[in-house]
Amino acid sequence: MLVPPVDETAGQDAPEPKPRHKASRAPRTPMPEREPMQRVRSFAEVNLGYSVEEAHAEAARCLQCANPTCIDGCPVNIDIKSFIGAIIEGDTKRGVEALKARNALPAVCGRVCPQEEQCEAVCVLARKGEPVAIGRLERYLGDSDLACDLESRCRPAVGAPTGKRVAVVGSGPAGLACAGELAMLGHEVVVYESLHEPGGVLVYGIPEFRLPKEIVSAEIEMLMELGVEIVTDVVIGATYTVDELLREEGFDCAFIGAGAGLPVFMGIPGENLNGVYSANEFLTRVNLMRAYEFPKSDTPVWRGRKVAVVGGGNVAMDAARTALRLGAEEVFLVYRRTAHEMPARREEVHHGEQEGVEFKMLCAPLEIRGRDGFVTSIVATRMELGEPDASGRRAPVCVLDSDFEIECDTVIMAVGTRANPLVAKAAKGLDLDRRGYIVADENGQTSKRRVFAGGDIVTGAATVILAMGAGKKTARAIDARLSGRG
Amino acid sequence: MFPILSNRQLSDAAFEMTVVAPAVARRAKAGQFFILRVDAVGERVPFTFSDWSAEEGWIRFIYMRVGATTHKLTHLQAGDVLADVVGPLGVPSRAGGLGRVAVVGGGVGAAVAYPVAREMCASGDEVTVILGARNADLLILEDEFRALPLKELVIMTDDGSAGEKGLVTHPLKAMCEASAVDHVMAIGPAIMMKFCAATTKEFGVPTVVSLNPIMVDGTGMCGACRVTVGGETKFGCVDGPDFDGHLVDFEELMSRQRVYVDDERAADAEVYRGCSCHL
Numbered sequence: 001m002l003v004p005p006v007d008e009t010a011g012q013d014a015p016e017p018k019p020r021h022k023a024s025r026a027p028r029t030p031m032p033e034r035e036p037m038q039r040v041r042s043f044a045e046v047n048l049g050y051s052v053e054e055a056h057a058e059a060a061r062c063l064q065c066a067n068p069t070c071i072d073g074c075p076v077n078i079d080i081k082s083f084i085g086a087i088i089e090g091d092t093k094r095g096v097e098a099l100k101a102r103n104a105l106p107a108v109c110g111r112v113c114p115q116e117e118q119c120e121a122v123c124v125l126a127r128k129g130e131p132v133a134i135g136r137l138e139r140y141l142g143d144s145d146l147a148c149d150l151e152s153r154c155r156p157a158v159g160a161p162t163g164k165r166v167a168v169v170g171s172g173p174a175g176l177a178c179a180g181e182l183a184m185l186g187h188e189v190v191v192y193e194s195l196h197e198p199g200g201v202l203v204y205g206i207p208e209f210r211l212p213k214e215i216v217s218a219e220i221e222m223l224m225e226l227g228v229e230i231v232t233d234v235v236i237g238a239t240y241t242v243d244e245l246l247r248e249e250g251f252d253c254a255f256i257g258a259g260a261g262l263p264v265f266m267g268i269p270g271e272n273l274n275g276v277y278s279a280n281e282f283l284t285r286v287n288l289m290r291a292y293e294f295p296k297s298d299t300p301v302w303r304g305r306k307v308a309v310v311g312g313g314n315v316a317m318d319a320a321r322t323a324l325r326l327g328a329e330e331v332f333l334v335y336r337r338t339a340h341e342m343p344a345r346r347e348e349v350h351h352g353e354q355e356g357v358e359f360k361m362l363c364a365p366l367e368i369r370g371r372d373g374f375v376t377s378i379v380a381t382r383m384e385l386g387e388p389d390a391s392g393r394r395a396p397v398c399v400l401d402s403d404f405e406i407e408c409d410t411v412i413m414a415v416g417t418r419a420n421p422l423v424a425k426a427a428k429g430l431d432l433d434r435r436g437y438i439v440a441d442e443n444g445q446t447s448k449r450r451v452f453a454g455g456d457i458v459t460g461a462a463t464v465i466l467a468m469g470a471g472k473k474t475a476r477a478i479d480a481r482l483s484g485r486g
Numbered sequence: 487m488f489p490i491l492s493n494r495q496l497s498d499a500a501f502e503m504t505v506v507a508p509a510v511a512r513r514a515k516a517g518q519f520f521i522l523r524v525d526a527v528g529e530r531v532p533f534t535f536s537d538w539s540a541e542e543g544w545i546r547f548i549y550m551r552v553g554a555t556t557h558k559l560t561h562l563q564a565g566d567v568l569a570d571v572v573g574p575l576g577v578p579s580r581a582g583g584l585g586r587v588a589v590v591g592g593g594v595g596a597a598v599a600y601p602v603a604r605e606m607c608a609s610g611d612e613v614t615v616i617l618g619a620r621n622a623d624l625l626i627l628e629d630e631f632r633a634l635p636l637k638e639l640v641i642m643t644d645d646g647s648a649g650e651k652g653l654v655t656h657p658l659k660a661m662c663e664a665s666a667v668d669h670v671m672a673i674g675p676a677i678m679m680k681f682c683a684a685t686t687k688e689f690g691v692p693t694v695v696s697l698n699p700i701m702v703d704g705t706g707m708c709g710a711c712r713v714t715v716g717g718e719t720k721f722g723c724v725d726g727p728d729f730d731g732h733l734v735d736f737e738e739l740m741s742r743q744r745v746y747v748d749d750e751r752a753a754d755a756e757v758y759r760g761c762s763c764h765l
């Protein structure tokens with residue numbers, strides 16, 4: 001199949017030594033997935049990942065642009081062109097190396113990054129229709145690597161030991177990315193995790209059917225191979241303070257990547273009835289504590305028959321789809337704007353729709369009603385969209401006298417998080433903003449010279465990859481400080 | 487892994503466990519709690535410290551056998567391990583500058599009352615302890631309390647088998663009526679704390695209660711432990727466990743404590759199936 005070159009930037013730089021890759025014009029290769037009716041009662045992963053043939057077919061669509069724009073679209077600047085080029089040439093190993101040079105958790109990011117807003121959004125092919133499925137190819141390589149036994153997996157080069165020690169607070173995406181980068185630069189890293197398992201939101205928040213926990217633990221296993229030490233069951237701000245780590249435990253610097261923390265409730269009547277959960281609690285019970293295996297695991301979860309999920313983000317979608325898998329007959333999402341404004345990834349919304357999640361758009365909860373302490377219904381009002389607000393989205397406004405009541409036995413609040421007050425106790429004199437998040441510059445430097453921070457605890461709730469980007473970038477700033485360059 | 491130093495039965499209902507956890511013991515303060523997980527499938531359950539030694543690196547707590555976790559705990563012995571111990575969590579109890587204090591400990595609440603009373607004594611408060619139990623066999627830590635420099639130790643049992651017959655609210659009310667108390671700390675079953683708070687309210691005596699809502703992470707992340715205090719939602723784990731007893735919505739607290747009663751029975755039954763005990 002001969003294809004005319006569509007690479008608009010090709011030829012601007014010195015010619016490549018290799019024969020020019022002829023891009024395939026086939027449509028984007030779909031992700032194989034479990035059938036909706038089969039997967040909705042199971043926690044098994046929905047997306048099955050590309051086969052070798054599918055990965056090759058998709059990689060072949062890449063134009064291998066001379067000036068690839070996709071790389072700038074990635075918060076950690078993965079050399080996307082190279083890893084796709086390696087797949088085209090059938091050299092999986094080199095692809096994995098190119099990928100892991102910039103991203104310590106490719107199998108995780110290939111699953112949960114919003115690529116459609118990042119690398120894929122700026123892919124040249126996006127302008128002409130369908131971008132290359134960069135995320136799916138990333139996952140393909142990440143999974144190929146994890147399929148090998150530990151010894152033969154791609155191992156990024158670790159620099160000579162510097163003799164410097166860094167404490168990392170929190171083992172979520174920010175902390176793991178920071179720890180991995182610092183370890184590769186030759187520093188000794190100890191990660192402190194407050195829960196009993198490392199991984200942060202990757203373990204307690206994102207469900208098994210979207211991100212299998214064995215993927216997370218395999219990626220963490222590799223970080224430990226690089227020399228990162230992980231200590232669970234330690235709450236910084238309670239068990240130790242950051243000041244103690246620096247003063248008494250001999251750390252040269254500390255990175256705080258403690259996450260967004262406290263769940264937000266709406267402050268409406270009935271929110272403390274039994275059967276009302278924060279999404280954090282509901283997901284933690286099911287994911288981290290494996291309540292879906294109850295009573296084989298000891299942690300119970302209230303298994304609702306009719307479940308209302310309040311919110312429109314990825315966490316709301318995760319909660320709704322988890323409720324279905326726990327056996328709910330009916331799950332509906334209550335969102336005060338329209339599908340257009342929903343912050344959830346389109347893929348998640350689409351999967352939710354396929355599985356039977358009902359969407360009640362332009363609805364805002366007013367009250368939760370109950371009997372004998374347990375939820376029986378939710379009262380909501382209709383909304384309409386008015387003028388754009390500070391976020392640029394059209395602000396929802398109440399429609400007068402449009403209240404209605406829907407029967408339900410569970411309500412899950414997925415309306416955001418705020419800063420955890422334990423953070424303020426972590427280090428004396430740490431500047432916080434008025435919402436309680438840590439103030440840090442673009443290199444993660446806080447008001448204390450040896451203390452750095454990144455991820456949701458600086459920005460408020462965001463995405464896995466943004467937190468990883470912040471962790472990585474800050475690791476470089478810490479390295480500069482430790483080697484006397486910053 | 488956290489090695490168990492000892493696990494002994496104190497009464498028909500109560501057991502006392504001592505666990506090696508130096509990092510937790512190092513910073514523990516009276517009124518704080520920790521979270522444990524017995525094993526790899528265990529639930530995260532909060533317990534308030536009954537004692538600790540920063541020097542020797544151990545913590546101690548008292549529990550009743552009520553569900554899967556505490557059932558498993560009863561079977562562990564010195565040398566066994568707990569999968570996880572994390573803490574110290576929560577805000578320590580106030581001590582010092584309180585004046586004449588009545589510390590009320592009901593049932594296993596006495597275990598939490600002990601270090602709080604000890605800390606208050608050490609901080610210069612004048613402390614009267616009122617211990618309540620259904621009967622003499624359920625009374626715990628009497629000797630430990632007697633060893634403290636208390637103003638008085640009052641023991642109340644429902645059947646009069648130890649101390650006076652009656653409820654803890656009787657001597658508490660008498661103290662209020664005699665204007666002999668400036669501050670009350672009540673620790674025990676929610677219903678007891680509710681009545682203690684109701685007793686002191688009409689006399690305007692400040693009353694702090696130590697709440698024990700259901701928790702998961704214990705660090706403010708999940709909100710399972712929310713309680714209504716003065717019309718506001720608070721998180722037991724990071725804002726508490728101590729709250730103004732006159733402002734706590736006890737009905738809601740008790741309702742929320744019961745949410746998993748059926749599940750707890752099911753989990754315990756599951757533990758029973760693999761267990762030869764006849765507790």
